[in-house]
Amino acid sequence: MSQANFKIVPEKDDAYRRACDMEQPLERIRNFTAALARLAPTIDDEQAAAIIQQLTRAIAESLDEVDDIHGYFFRLNHPERERFEREGWPDEQATEAVDD
Numbered sequence: 001m002s003q004a005n006f007k008i009v010p011e012k013d014d015a016y017r018r019a020c021d022m023e024q025p026l027e028r029i030r031n032f033t034a035a036l037a038r039l040a041p042t043i044d045d046e047q048a049a050a051i052i053q054q055l056t057r058a059i060a061e062s063l064d065e066v067d068d069i070h071g072y073f074f075r076l077n078h079p080e081r082e083r084f085e086r087e088g089w090p091d092e093q094a095t096e097a098v099d100d
Helices: 015-021 023-042 046-077 081-087 090-099
Strands: none
Touching (some): 015 023, 015 046, 023 046, 046 081
């Protein structure tokens, strides 16, 4: 398991950059969870399959919570926050376009 080695550099080490740095690890966790969800039904041992399904649900729920926290900090510290607060965030505009 790799360990992140973060060095604090005040000019470059801001909360927004940290929020951005979380995106790839979160995506890997999503992919891992999806793989476990697909694997569970193929296991012949019902007890083991149930355990994997339970773990998958717990990981997915935790990931949803972390995604919400990540989104909050991403928006809170975004360099263009004031503009997006006025004009709307790009993900909200995309959702509105799909809903129309």
